[in-house]
Amino acid sequence: MKNILLLVPRMNIGGAESYVALVARSLKSLGYNVFIASAGGALAVELQKEGIKHFFLPIRLSKFISGLLLKRIVEKYNIDLIHANSEAAGIVAVKTRNKYKLDIPIVYTAHGVLPAKVKDIINQVDKIIAVSEFSRKSAIKEGFLAEKIQVVYNGVDIEKFKPNRQNKNLLRKKYNIPQEAFTMIIVSRIKNLRNKGHQHLLDVLKNYEVSKKWHLVVIGKGKGFSDLKKKIKEYHLQDRVHLLGHKTDVENYIDIADVMVLPSYFETFGLVLAEGMAMQKPAIAFNVGGISEVISDKETGFLVKYNDDDDLVNKINILAQDKDLCSKMGINARKKVEKDFANQIMIKKIIEIYNEIIDNKTN
Secondary structure, three states, rough: OOOEEOOOOOOOOOOHHHHHHHHHHHHHHHHOOEEEOOOOOOOHHHHHHHHOEEEOOOOOHHHHHHHHHHHHHHHHOOOOOOEEHHHHHHHHHHHHHHHHOOOOOOEEEEOOOHHHHHHHHHHHOOOOEEEOOOEEHHHOOOOOOOHHHEEEEOOEEEOOOOOOOOOOOHHHHHHOOOOOOEEEEEEOOOOOOOOOOOOHHHHHHHHHHHHOOOEEEOOOOOOOOOHHHHHHHHOOOOOOEEEEOOOHHHHHHHHOEEEEEEEEOOOOHHHHHHHHHHOOEEEEEEEOOOHHHHHEEEOEEEEEEOOHHHHHHHHHHHHHHHHHHHHHHHHHHHHHHHHHHHHHHHHHHHHHHHHHHHHHOOO
């Protein structure tokens, strides 16, 4: 059975990290020998408990040390293929292969927009996976080789992310959210208040009369967490904004909400939206990047004009005022995820890529 090494800078909560965890678990369930190399994190600890071996690799701190350690891992564990995730991981993988003349194929998943400055290095990988059509087109514009790029949408574990995992009433009682209150949820790393749209949501709750009884659940931490707490206090929203912090099991909290929101300034895909949709939550987000490939406007949620709080509050209010529509869109959302984003679809395509590249190498 093939030995696959997944490479990523860290294994905390985030889109790329969730992707790596899902790929690792799926490959292991299919009998692959799966290894992960990263600087560590909560997800790495979780996966190790499940029998997925993790190697420490300080990708962002030292490319030299990372290259040396990566060479040893590849040789000691007879790795058949490296699947790199993120720009830094891709660079380390290619430079290590070149420096030590390793005969090993590299697949690279572009979770963000690929900058032209790394095209000479990343173009050396055997295959580039783009997580959206938007991402593919952006990469080609920047000079990445079109023949090496294939779109494989991010996958969602539809068994883990399924509706009514938890008792909504008990969850709301636990976090002091009124049972009847219309409630939004945002799940993301909090780099700052603008990046993923936290500031927009606070402004909506503070400045619009229709939102005076709405609640917001925030999952995630980051450098901007203390600023978020200060802003909540400044806006007098302590009773309506509920900070749950960092969670590795976000699926156990999404049932608390009516809708999933993500007014980001940019997203290549928007995995958390798809996860929320799998749990029958309509999704609302700014129409940026690959978001329109995830949300079918007016069917599974709403696309919002970029940076437009008026449009944001209007779209949210449509669902706040119409529970039947909210429920209908949620059902449509689950169906879309099952059809387009189920992890089985993603893994099947990734394995096809692995097999094609490994077969080409051996022939």
